[in-house]
Amino acid sequence: MLTAILVMAGIAILLGAVLGYAALRYKVEGDPLVEKIDAILPQTQCGQCGFPGCKPYATAIAKGEVDINKCPPGGEEGVKKLAELLGVEIKPLDAEPKPKSVAYIDENTCIGCTLCIQACPVDAILGAAKQMHTIIASECTGCELCVAPCPVDCISMVPLREDLPHWKWKYPVFKLKQAA
Amino acid sequence: MRQLHQFPGGIHPEEHKAESSARPIHAPFIPNKLVIPLRQHIGHSAKPIVKVGDKVLKGQMIGQADGYVSAAVHASSSGVVTEIGFHPVAHPSGLSDLCITIETNGQDQWTDLQPVDWQNMDPAAVRGYVRDLGIAGLGGAVFPSSIKLDPKSQPVHTLILNGGECEPWITCDDRLMRERALEVLQGARIMQHLLNAQTVVAGIEDNKSEAIAAMQAAADQLGFAVEIVAIPAIYPGGGGKQITQTLTGLETPSGKLSTDVGVQVFNVGTAYSLARALMHGVPLISRIVTVTGHVLGAQNYETLIGTPMGELVTHAGDREGTSGLIMGGPMMGFDVKPEAPAVKATNCVLAKSAELFPPRPRELPCIRCTQCAIACPASLQPQDLYWFARAKNFGKAQEYNLFDCIECGCCSYVCPSHIPLVDYYRFAKSEIWAREKEKQAADIARERHEFRLFRQEREKKEKAERLAAKAQTKKAEAPTLGSDEQDAKKKMIEEALARAQAKKAAVAPKNTDNLTPEQQAEIAEIESRRAKIREMAKKTIEPEKHL
Numbered sequence: 001m002l003t004a005i006l007v008m009a010g011i012a013i014l015l016g017a018v019l020g021y022a023a024l025r026y027k028v029e030g031d032p033l034v035e036k037i038d039a040i041l042p043q044t045q046c047g048q049c050g051f052p053g054c055k056p057y058a059t060a061i062a063k064g065e066v067d068i069n070k071c072p073p074g075g076e077e078g079v080k081k082l083a084e085l086l087g088v089e090i091k092p093l094d095a096e097p098k099p100k101s102v103a104y105i106d107e108n109t110c111i112g113c114t115l116c117i118q119a120c121p122v123d124a125i126l127g128a129a130k131q132m133h134t135i136i137a138s139e140c141t142g143c144e145l146c147v148a149p150c151p152v153d154c155i156s157m158v159p160l161r162e163d164l165p166h167w168k169w170k171y172p173v174f175k176l177k178q179a180a
Numbered sequence: 181m182r183q184l185h186q187f188p189g190g191i192h193p194e195e196h197k198a199e200s201s202a203r204p205i206h207a208p209f210i211p212n213k214l215v216i217p218l219r220q221h222i223g224h225s226a227k228p229i230v231k232v233g234d235k236v237l238k239g240q241m242i243g244q245a246d247g248y249v250s251a252a253v254h255a256s257s258s259g260v261v262t263e264i265g266f267h268p269v270a271h272p273s274g275l276s277d278l279c280i281t282i283e284t285n286g287q288d289q290w291t292d293l294q295p296v297d298w299q300n301m302d303p304a305a306v307r308g309y310v311r312d313l314g315i316a317g318l319g320g321a322v323f324p325s326s327i328k329l330d331p332k333s334q335p336v337h338t339l340i341l342n343g344g345e346c347e348p349w350i351t352c353d354d355r356l357m358r359e360r361a362l363e364v365l366q367g368a369r370i371m372q373h374l375l376n377a378q379t380v381v382a383g384i385e386d387n388k389s390e391a392i393a394a395m396q397a398a399a400d401q402l403g404f405a406v407e408i409v410a411i412p413a414i415y416p417g418g419g420g421k422q423i424t425q426t427l428t429g430l431e432t433p434s435g436k437l438s439t440d441v442g443v444q445v446f447n448v449g450t451a452y453s454l455a456r457a458l459m460h461g462v463p464l465i466s467r468i469v470t471v472t473g474h475v476l477g478a479q480n481y482e483t484l485i486g487t488p489m490g491e492l493v494t495h496a497g498d499r500e501g502t503s504g505l506i507m508g509g510p511m512m513g514f515d516v517k518p519e520a521p522a523v524k525a526t527n528c529v530l531a532k533s534a535e536l537f538p539p540r541p542r543e544l545p546c547i548r549c550t551q552c553a554i555a556c557p558a559s560l561q562p563q564d565l566y567w568f569a570r571a572k573n574f575g576k577a578q579e580y581n582l583f584d585c586i587e588c589g590c591c592s593y594v595c596p597s598h599i600p601l602v603d604y605y606r607f608a609k610s611e612i613w614a615r616e617k618e619k620q621a622a623d624i625a626r627e628r629h630e631f632r633l634f635r636q637e638r639e640k641k642e643k644a645e646r647l648a649a650k651a652q653t654k655k656a657e658a659p660t661l662g663s664d665e666q667d668a669k670k671k672m673i674e675e676a677l678a679r680a681q682a683k684k685a686a687v688a689p690k691n692t693d694n695l696t697p698e699q700q701a702e703i704a705e706i707e708s709r710r711a712k713i714r715e716m717a718k719k720t721i722e723p724e725k726h727l
Contacts, residue, residue, distance in 0.1 A: 042618070043625040053629060122628040141625045164219065167273040168610040172543075172603040 033062045040081045044073045045121035046143030048095065053121065061086070072097040073142070101157040102140040103147065107132050109154035116146035116155060182381070182409050185429040187422045189557040190414035191590045193348050193511065195387065200470050200478035201351040205359055207482060208466055209495060210257050214282045214486030215521040216242065217269045221316040222323045223249030228280060234261045237291035239463050242280050245311050251324040252314045256465040256484035259284040270489070270507050270523055272514040279521070282486070293461035303330075303374050306458070313457040314464040314524075319418075319447030320508065322525045325454065328444060329374045337442040339377040340427055341368050341451060343384035343391060344411065344418020347509030350528040352468040353448050355480045357384065357391035360452055361398035367451030369404055370458055375444055380406040382448070383423045385413040415511065416588040420445040422557055434584050449527075469526050471496040473506075474533035483522050489529045490518025499531070506530040510537065511589040544597035552591035552601060558584045562591040566601050569608035574615070577608050585609075 037058035044054070049070035051057040060066040061082070068082040069091040076093060083090040105116070105125075112130040124140045127133030147155045160166070219225035226243030236242060236255040243253035259282045266276035296309045311326040319342060341364070345353040357364060372380050384392050389410075396408045411417055411426050421432040423445060430441040438445055449467060456462040465485055469492065472478035476497025483492060489505055506513040507526055522529070552562035560581060568577035582605060591601040695703075 038626070041622075043622040043629065045625065045629045054626070121632065122625050123632050124628070139624070139628065141621075162273075162275065164269075164271060164273065164275055164277050166614075167271075167275055168614055169272070169603065169606040171607050172600050 031059070031062055034058050036085060037061050037082065040074070040078060040085065041071060042073045042078065042141075044141040044143045046073060046141070046145060048072055067091060067094075069093050098142075099159045101142045101159045102137045103135045103142070103144070104156050104158045105133055105135055106154040106156070107134065109152050111152055113151060115149040115151065119145045119149045121145060182407060182427065183429070184409070184411060184427070185425055186412075187414075187417070187425045187557055188559050189555045189590060190416065190422075191555050191593055192413075193415055193593060195413075196349045196472070197351050197354070197387065199349070200472040200480060201354050203477070203479045205355050205468055205480045205482055206495075208484050209481075209487075210284050210286060210288060210484065211487045211491050212284060213262075213488075214256050214259070214284060214484060215267050215279045215488065215519075216253055216256065216282065216486040217267075217277055217279045217521065217523055218243045218253060219269075219277055220253060220322060220485070220523045220525065221251045222321060223247065223251075225278065226250060226253045228264055228278070230261050230264075230280065232261055232264055235259075236261060236282060237289050239293060239465055240291045241312065241314075241463070242282075245324075249324060249327060250311070251316045251326070252312050252463070253280075253485075254314055254463040254465050255282055256486050257282070257284045258287050258289040268517050268520050270516045270520045270526060274515075274517060295461045296458045298370055298373065298458045306374060309458065310454065312463075313461075315450065315454055315457055316464070316524050317447055318449035318453060318467055318524060318527070319420075320512070320525060320527065322523075325446075325450060328439075328446070329371060331375050331444075334439050335442060336375045336377045336439065336444045337379065338428055338444075339368065339372050339375055339380045340423055340438075340443060340445045341380065341382035341406070341448055342418060342420070342423055342445050343382055343388070343395070343448045344423050345388070346385060346413065346415045346418035347511050347513075347528075348415075349472050349530055350470050350509050351472075352470045352480050352527050354388045354391050355470075356452060356468050357388070357448055358394045361391075361394040362402065363455045364448045364452045365395070365398050365402055365404050365406060366459065367453070367455035368406060368446075369402075370454055371444075371446055371451060377444065380404075381427050382406055382408045383411045383427050384408065385417060386410040387413045416557055416586065416590065419557065419586055419588060421586070434581050464524060467522075467524060467526070469522055470528040471531075472528065473531040474499050474502050474536055475531050483526070485523060486521045488519050489516060489522055489526070492522065492529050493518070493531050499533070501533045501535075502531045503534055503537075504532045506532060506537075511593070512587060540600065541598045543599050546597055546599060549596060551594045551596065555590040555594045557588060557590060558586055560585060562601055562605075565608075566599065566604050569604040572608075572611070574608055574612050578612060582608055582612075 034055070038055055041054040041058055047053065049057045049066070051060060057066070057071065061068060068086065068088065069079050071078055072093055072095045075097045079093060080090055110132050112127060112132060114127065114129050114133070116133060117125045117127055121143060122139055122141055124136045125133055125146060126136055142157065144157060147157065218228060224247040227246040228242065229244050230236060230242045237258045238255060240255045241252050242255050242261070245252045261280060262283045263281040265279070267279040267281065268274060269277045269279065271277070296306065298306045307326040307329055310329060311324060315325040316322040317325060317328070343353055343357055345351070368380055368382070382395055384395065392408055392410055399406050399408060409427060411423070416422055417426060420438050424438045424441070424443045425431055428443060430443060432438050432441055453464050453467070457464065466482055467485065469481050469483040471481055471492050475493055476499055479496060481492060481495070489507065493502070493505065505516050505518055507516045508514065508528055510530065513528070513530060546563060546566060548563055550563055553560070556562050564580050565577055565582055565585070568574070568580065585605050587602050587606060589602050592599065595601060
C-alpha cells in the first residue's frame with residue numbers, strides 16, 4: 001500500500017518537474033491565436049470594428065470579448081475563415097462591405113494641414129505642412145480614416161476601376177433567354 | 181530514329197486546316213490606322229517613348245521594355261502618332277488597355293536596321309537586343325524570349341522547335357515552315373548558341389507532310405544538325421509539356437516548367453522572328469495570322485502588329501451571317517471585338533457563324549462519367565476540380581493541382597453534359613491569384629501599420645529624451661558659471677539686502693515724536709523685553725539645531 005502511494009507520488013513529482021521545465025523551456029511569447037486571427041484580417045486598419053486597428057480586434061476576438069462579424073472589409077469570406085479557425089458558427093456581417101476604394105485628394109483644395117497624414121494608419125499620404133498632400137494609391141487600404149479629419153473636405157473615396165491586370169474570370173453562369 | 185512517347189489523354193477534334201493551308205502567305209497590307217498595345221507580352225507593360233504628333237518610321241521603337249519580364253514594342257509602319265490612350269484590346273475581358281495609335285502615311289518607310297553580331301557577342305548583350313527588338317513567344321503565351329534564352333538557372337540539353345500546331349483551323353506555322361523554313365532553322369541555330377543546347381529537335385505533327393519536307397530540305401541545305409520529327413496529330417500535342425514528353429519521354433513535374441527537366445521549347449514562329457531580328461535587325465512588327473472560318477477566302481496573312489482584326493476578316497472576304505470573331509483556335513481562343521488589334525499573340529482570327537460554331541447547349545448536371553479525366557493531358561481529375569471550383573472551395577482545388585491545368589479544353593470538349601469546365605478552372609485560378617495578391621497587400625499594410633506604431637513610439641521616446649536632456653543641461657549649466665562672476669553676484673545680492681535693511685532701520689517710527697517721558701520709558705521697557713525674547717528665541721533654536 002505504502003509502496004504504491006510512494007511510487008504514484010514519485011511519478012507525479014517527476015512528471016510535474018518535466019512539465020514545469022517544458023513550460024519554461026518552450027515558453028511561447030505572445031498569443032499564437034492572435035497572430036493567426038490577425039493573418040486573416042484584411043489589415044485595412046480602418047477601425048470599423050470599433051478597435052484601433054486589426055491587431056487589437058484580433059486580440060479581442062482571441063479573448064472572446066467580441067463577435068467575428070465586425071469586419072466589413074474582410075467580407076463574408078473573412079467571417080467564414082475566422083469561424084473555421086475558431087470553430088464557431090458563421091454569422092452574417094453586421095455591416096455591408098463597401099466596394100474596394102482608394103482615397104483621392106483634390107490637390108486644388110488641399111491646404112496642407114497634415115491632419116490626414118496624422119490619421120493615415122499605413123503612412124500612405126505624402127506631404128508636409130503647408131505643402132500639397134497626395135495619396136500613394138498603391139499603399140492606400142481604403143480605410144476612410146483620412147476623410148473625416150480634413151477641414152476642407154478635399155478627400156474623396158474613389159472605387160477601384162477594373163483594369164486588365166486586376167480583371168478576374170467570372171463565375172460561369174448560363175444566360176437564361178427570355179421566352180418570346 | 182527518335183523513340184516517341186505518348187502523353188496521357190488528348191482528343192482528335194475536326195482539323196479544318198485544309199481551308200487555309202493551301203494558299204500561300206498573303207503579303208502584308210497597311211491599314212490606315214495601327215493600334216499598337218503596349219502590353220502584348222506576359223509581364224510588365226512597355227513604357228511609351230513617343231509623344232502624340234511624333235513622326236515614326238517602320239521598325240522604330242515606340243515602347244521601351246520596362247523591367248526584367250518585359251519586351252519592347254515597335255511601329256509596324258511609318259506614320260504619325262495620333263493618340264496614346266485606352267483602346268479595346270484582344271483580351272477575354274474585352275477591356276481597354278494603353279495603346280499607341282499611328283496614322284499610317286502609306287510610304288512604309290523603314291528606320292535604320294542594324295544586324296546584330298550574335299556569334300561574337302556576350303550572350304547577355306544578345307539577350308538585351310532580343311528584348312529591345314520585342315521578341316516574345318509567338319505560340320500563344322507571349323513570354324519574353326530574352327528570359328527563355330537565358331539558361332542561368334538550369335542547363336538546357338535539348339532545344340525543341342515546336343511545329344505542333346495542334347489547334348483546329350490554325351495553319352500559320354504550317355505555312356511558315358513550308359515557305360520560310362531556312363530562316364526558322366537559322367533562328368533555331370541562334371537559340372542553340374545562346375542556350376548551349378546539345379540537341380535540337382523540331383517536332384511537327386504528321387498532318388503537315390509538306391512542312392516536314394520543307395524543314396528537312398532546309399536543314400540539309402544549312403548543314404544544321406537538327407532532327408525533324410513527325411509526331412502524331414493529337415490535340416494538345418503542341419503544348420510545351422506535351423511535346424517535351426512526346427519527343428524526349430521526360431515528364432514535367434507538377435508545378436514546374438520544361439526547363440526544369442533540361443528542355444526548352446520555342447515555337448517555330450519565334451525562331452523565325454529571332455532570325456529576322458538578329459540577322460537583319462528587323463524588330464517583331466509583323467507575324468503570320470490565319471484568317472479563316474466563316475470568310476470567303478481563308479488564307480494566312482503576314483500581318484502588321486496593330487492591324488484591327490475586323491479589317492483582316494474584311495480583307496479575306498466578309499460573309500453574311502458572321503456572328504463574331506475568335507482570336508486563336510476554337511479550343512483555347514476567346515471572343516474579341518472587330519476593332520481590337522492583332523498582337524504578337526494573334527495566331528488566328530476565326531470568323532464565327534451559327535453553322536460552324538453552334539451555340540453551346542445548356543449545361544447539364546455532371547454525371548461523373550470521368551470522360552474528362554480520360555481526356556485530360558495533364559492527368560488531372562477534372563470532375564473533382566469542377567466540383568471544387570463550382571463550390572468555390574479553392575484550397576481543395578489547389579490541392580488537386582488546379583495550377584497544372586493548361587486550359588486546353590479537352591475536358592469541355594468531351595463532356596456529355598456540355599459543362600464549360602475550363603471556364604470554372606479559369607474562374608478558380610483567377611480567384612486564387614486575386615486572393616494571393618490581396619494577402620500580399622494585407623501583409624504590406626500590416627508591416628506599414630506596425631512600422632507606423634513603432635515610429636510613433638520612437639518619436640515619443642525621442643521627445644521625452646530630448647526634454648530630459650534639456651533639463652539636465654539646465655541643471656548642469658548653473659554650477660558651471662565662473663566663480664568670480666558668482667561671487668560678484670552674491671556680493672551684489674548681499675549689498676542690496678544690506679541697503680534695504682539700512683533703509684528699513686533708518687526709517688524712524690512716525691509716532692515717537694513728542695512723547696511724554698512715561699511713554700518713552702514704557703517703550704524702552706517693551707523694547708528691552710523684545711530684545712530679551714529675541715535673545716531667548718535664538719537660544720531655543722540653537723539647541724534644536726544640534727538635535
